[in-house]
Amino acid sequence: MAVALYAGSRRSSSAGAGRLTRHSFSFGPHYDPANLGFGPLVCHNDDLLDPGAGYGEHPHSELEIVTWVLEGSLVHTDSTGARHVVDAGRAQVLSAGAGIRHSEVADAGSGRCRFVQAWLRPSEPGGQPSYVVGEAPTPGSGGLTEVVGGDGLPIGASGARLLVARLAAGQSVTLPEDPRQHVFAATGSVDLAGTSLGDGDALRIEGEPGQVVTASAAAELLVWSFSA
Known part of the structure; x- marks a missing residue:
C-alpha cells in the first residue's frame, strides 16, 4: 500500500x-x-x-x-x-x-x-x-463524473477511467474503490490522506481505495482510476 x-x-x-x-x-x-x-x-x-x-x-x-x-x-x-x-x-x-x-x-x-x-x-x-x-457527461460541482471509460467516452484500455470533479472550497469527494489511482490537482488546492495538493501536484495511490479528497480552495480534480 x-x-x-x-x-x-x-x-x-x-x-x-x-x-x-x-x-x-x-x-x-x-x-x-x-x-x-x-x-x-x-x-x-x-x-x-x-x-x-x-x-x-x-x-x-x-x-x-x-x-x-x-x-x-x-x-x-x-x-x-x-x-x-x-x-x-x-x-x-x-x-x-x-x-x-x-x-x-x-x-x-x-x-x-x-x-x-x-x-x-x-x-x-x-x-x-x-x-x-464531446459525448462524455459534463462534470457538475461537487461530485466525481466519469468522462472516459465506464459511462463516459469509450477507451481501448480495459479498466481505465478518467473522472473529473469541480469542487468548491470545503467540498469533499470519495475516490473510487479501484486499487490504483492517479489524482491530479489541475487547479486550486485539495487535501488527501494528510497531504495538500496545489495546482499541478499529483498523488499516486496503490492499495488504498476510497480515500476522501477535500478542497481547501475551489479546485478541478482529474482522477485516473484503474481496476487492475
Missing part, C-alpha cells in the same frame, strides 16, 4: 514556439528510468499554448490518447478525417491503433489554451484508429 506525492514544482518541462509542456512522467529527452509510468498510464502532460500555437501533424501508434481541455479551445485534426474544436470542459479520445497522424493547435480566436493529455497502453495491440469527442 502506498500514497506517493509528485509535486508539480519538480516536473520536467519542454518549451517550444508559443507552448510550454510540463511532464508527470519520463518523456523524450527528460528520461527517468524510475518514472516510466503508472499502470497503463505512460504519459500525463500539462500543456499551455498561445493562440494559434501547438503541435503540427505527427504520428502515433499503439496508444490511447485522452485530452481534457481546461481553458480555451483546442483544434484537433487527424488522418481519419476528423476535425473538431474541443472547448474547455470537454474530453477527446484518440485510439491510435496500428498508426495515425494528428495535429493539435490552440484555436486562434479563443485565447490561450490549457489541456491535460494522457497516453495509455491499449489492452489489445493494432486495430483501426478511431476518434471520439
Whole structure:
C-alpha cells in the first residue's frame, strides 16, 4: 500500500514556439528510468499554448490518447478525417491503433489554451484508429463524473477511467474503490490522506481505495482510476 506525492514544482518541462509542456512522467529527452509510468498510464502532460500555437501533424501508434481541455479551445485534426474544436470542459479520445497522424493547435480566436493529455497502453495491440469527442457527461460541482471509460467516452484500455470533479472550497469527494489511482490537482488546492495538493501536484495511490479528497480552495480534480 502506498500514497506517493509528485509535486508539480519538480516536473520536467519542454518549451517550444508559443507552448510550454510540463511532464508527470519520463518523456523524450527528460528520461527517468524510475518514472516510466503508472499502470497503463505512460504519459500525463500539462500543456499551455498561445493562440494559434501547438503541435503540427505527427504520428502515433499503439496508444490511447485522452485530452481534457481546461481553458480555451483546442483544434484537433487527424488522418481519419476528423476535425473538431474541443472547448474547455470537454474530453477527446484518440485510439491510435496500428498508426495515425494528428495535429493539435490552440484555436486562434479563443485565447490561450490549457489541456491535460494522457497516453495509455491499449489492452489489445493494432486495430483501426478511431476518434471520439464531446459525448462524455459534463462534470457538475461537487461530485466525481466519469468522462472516459465506464459511462463516459469509450477507451481501448480495459479498466481505465478518467473522472473529473469541480469542487468548491470545503467540498469533499470519495475516490473510487479501484486499487490504483492517479489524482491530479489541475487547479486550486485539495487535501488527501494528510497531504495538500496545489495546482499541478499529483498523488499516486496503490492499495488504498476510497480515500476522501477535500478542497481547501475551489479546485478541478482529474482522477485516473484503474481496476487492475
